[in-house]
Amino acid sequence: MKKEPEFNNNRICEKRILAIKDTMEILSGKWKFHILGTLMLGEKLRFMDLVREVDGIGSKMLSKELQDMEMNHLIIRTVLNTKPVTVEYQITEHGKTLSSVIDEIAKWGIDYRAKFHKKTEQID
Amino acid sequence: MKKEPEFNNNRICEKRILAIKDTMEILSGKWKFHILGTLMLGEKLRFMDLVREVDGIGSKMLSKELQDMEMNHLIIRTVLNTKPVTVEYQITEHGKTLSSVIDEIAKWGIDYRAKFHKKTEQID
DNA sequence: CAGGATCCTTTACGATACTG
DNA sequence: CAGTATCGTAAAGGATCCTG
Numbered sequence: 375m376k377k378e379p380e381f382n383n384n385r386i387c388e389k390r391i392l393a394i395k396d397t398m399e400i401l402s403g404k405w406k407f408h409i410l411g412t413l414m415l416g417e418k419l420r421f422m423d424l425v426r427e428v429d430g431i432g433s434k435m436l437s438k439e440l441q442d443m444e445m446n447h448l449i450i451r452t453v454l455n456t457k458p459v460t461v462e463y464q465i466t467e468h469g470k471t472l473s474s475v476i477d478e479i480a481k482w483g484i485d486y487r488a489k490f491h492k493k494t495e496q497i498d
Numbered sequence: 499m500k501k502e503p504e505f506n507n508n509r510i511c512e513k514r515i516l517a518i519k520d521t522m523e524i525l526s527g528k529w530k531f532h533i534l535g536t537l538m539l540g541e542k543l544r545f546m547d548l549v550r551e552v553d554g555i556g557s558k559m560l561s562k563e564l565q566d567m568e569m570n571h572l573i574i575r576t577v578l579n580t581k582p583v584t585v586e587y588q589i590t591e592h593g594k595t596l597s598s599v600i601d602e603i604a605k606w607g608i609d610y611r612a613k614f615h616k617k618t619e620q621i622d
Numbered sequence: 623c624a625g626g627a628t629c630c631t632t633t634a635c636g637a638t639a640c641t642g
Numbered sequence: 643c644a645g646t647a648t649c650g651t652a653a654a655g656g657a658t659c660c661t662g
Contacts (some may be wrong), residue, residue, distance in 0.1 A: 389608070392602065393603075393604045393607030393608045393611065394603050394607055395602050395607070397603045397606050397607035397610065398531070400610070404635075406635080407515075407522070408521075411515065432635090432636060432637075433637095433645065434635085434636075434637090434646080435634095435635070436645090437644080437645055437646080452564075453644095457643095458642095458643045459645095460644085461643080467616050468613070475606050478598055479517075479518050480517045482595065482596065482598070483511070483517030483520040483521035486517075486521065489592070501641095501653095526655080527655090528655070545624050555656075556658095557626090558656075558657090559655065560623085561625055572623070581662085582662090583624065585623080585624060585625090624661100624662095625659105626660080627660075628655085628658085630655100630656085630658105632654080634651100635650105635652080635653090636650085636651080637651105638647105638648090638649090639646105639647085640645105640646095640647075641644100642643100642644095642645095642646105
């Protein structure tokens with residue numbers, strides 16, 4: 375009987391690599407963390423609200439990132455029938471599960487700065 | 499006395515955003531997670547070992563990613579004086595602290611697949 | 623063996639203008 | 643308001659060849 379080879383030595387768990395690739399693909403781009411962080415506050419925000427909140431983003435990028443995130447079930451887009459159309463974006467329950475990931479990343483970043491005395495860049 | 503404004507409502511903690519940006523910058527690129535995951539097994543690996551382990555990477559990219567990671571204190575490069583030079587790469591203690599981040603990311607990716615029955619792509 | 627140099631393709635990102 | 647269209651730049655990534 376042929377024994378399943380365990381390639382933990384030379385080829386570490388491909389499933390894991392795949393999973394990481396998935397997550398990072400979903401969170402790829404320059405703005406997703408920022409948008410997600412904003413929406414995680416729990417409020418429903420409109421397109422222009424987000425343009426204001428997410429500092430520096432343009433409407434094109436915002437639009438694209440929001441579409442990606444909707445496709446990936448991280449946020450929900452709701453069109454209200456008001457006179458000039460209004461659209462609300464809010465995070466999904468599933469989207470909220472990313473908070474553990476984001477927390478770890480933020481924590482590590484903070485520790486990193488502390489460790490290497492990287493001077494805190496100006497914020498405004 | 500002027501009270502420090504807390505902008506947790508409209509401008510969520512910039513420090514946090516900064517920290518996230520830092521981390522993601524350090525882990526940016528297509529290969530760092532993969533390389534890191536490989537080196538986290540704890541063995542010292544040579545350049546060519548890594549080319550073999552990190553499936554699909556070319557020498558140029560590997561070289562560049564390794565340099566980045568060394569600059570960021572995640573790995574250590576050691577040159578041995580053998581006849582044709584040999585170089586060993588190994589993860590640092592600091593590099594190992596990334597495991598919590600990577601674990602969360604991997605975990606989330608696995609859950610994501612499970613939730614949405616995303617068909618597991620062929621591995622080989 | 624460990625990489626650097628070169629060249630080329632692709633993707634990401636951004637500014638500006640425009641539409642229902 | 644909520645985007646899309648168009649255009650242009652820059653960065654990322656890859657293939658191939660070359661060197662100490």
